Amino acid sequence: MKGQEYAPFLSKIVKVKKHTEIEYTFSMEYFGDVKPGQFFEVSIPKYGEAPISVSGIGPDYVDLTIRRVGRVTGEVFERYEGDSLFMRGPYGNGFDVDDYKDSELVIIAGGTGVSPVRGVVEYFSHHPGERKGMTLIAGFKSPGDILFQADFKEWDKTMDLILTVDGAEDGYGGRVGLVTKYIPDLDLKDAPSAKAIVVGPPAMMRFSVKGLLERGFLEENIWVSYERKMCCGIGKCGHCRIGDKYVCVDGPVFPYTVGKNLLD
Template sequence: MTAAATAPPQFGNAAVPVPYRIVSRVAETADTVTVELAPVAQALPVFEPGRFAMITAYGIGDVPISLSGWHGNRPVHTIRAVGAVTRALCQAAPGAVIGMRGPFGTTWDVSSAAGHDVIVVAGGIGLAPLRPVIRRVLAEPTAFGRVSVLVGAREPAEMLYRDELRRWAARAQVEVIVDRAADGWTGPVGLVTALVAGADVDPAAAVAFVCGPEVMMRSAARALIDRGVPAAAVRVSLERDMRCGVGWCGHCQLGPLLICRDGPVVNHPVAAPLWDVREL
């Protein structure tokens, strides 16, 4: 990834949330929703795939949420309810006003993958930050080579974007796997890393985008590299306790990096030694 393509953007006051209104809400699973947001007045700069917003539930707090798409010029975010703030955001109905700061962080640098085969490996909610990548490469079939999308979920009911997965399968190799089967499930059961061996790409000429739980990303990156994907062509999205978004507070420091500023997207050679750093 080039520094110019992935450097954090310049913006004004990073500490003040900009009001956005929820204009649509789609329940993806029992605990995950996708919301489309429109600015109440002022709009934030355009979010590129990979970057994130600090989204505020007024009176409760804020959390980092990566972009999961665009509807026209409106940002779309997929949120899983795992704490007080995300529960409040997931329960908010269309018409509710929330706050956003950003965009923050580095991008997936999708343009630099032009001319290459593309492998996307997603685990659980990690599919959300990768959805703009998939949409981009499928929208420009002449710019990219073969595309393989490998998706894992804990169980079938937790699979995100099911209708979209079926549409993607008409234009790319799409493979899904679950940790635990359920009644009626006829697909494979196991870890998403098991799908890497069957990716229909030229590994030496491929660029990989990986997002999910850290243990999954470590295993997937190793499987991709063992398959022949160059380590520098494997991109992962790191996650830490990001609060300010611009490297002021230091909560997200990992080794020499401040993940909100220097990440979340980094190449595997950057991530690999950091995964072995013990946190305080």
């Protein structure tokens, strides 16, 4: 393995966008190739590092949507535009948009699972002629937990969008229910040739894939992403090993034909 794959580099924070009290998107200066679904290791000296999925890709930046859940991410939230963070990567397998071109596409994402698929959604939102029908089902715990709200308003114009929450207080006028509730009613022209991406909590992914298979999707046309337990990013520490696969190296994006055998 090349030595530079271990070495972090300093990246400037170009922009910070607040979604919720514990979830922000940091636009980080970056020049290089990267795919949706890949991840970077973000680090701060004396605090450690954390793997963060790419949630957006620009010509000279990448978006990293970060949830404040521990020592490292808590310290990241003390940084602002113009500050810098150390990063290394990108690592892992991502989503290749070429796999989904000229196909009906269904993307099902739960909570922060929207982050790794956001680049795919953005691509086909801006290139509708390169795909057939497209449906995005995105679920969050509550209206206050919804990420990328401005994006959803734009995506609603270019695809079939089903934005739902598990539960809502009085006054909320949107959809309520788990993402799986909406799979039986998907408007599909030819399910066996359609493609699907499923990302989110393990239980949500399991039942969503089950619903897609019941609708006639083929296993080889479904992709999933596993991101739990990743640590070093280069397959050395063993924390993310499941069977003979290292999630950080062999994944985090897997075809379902492989992912179904990764019992975590």
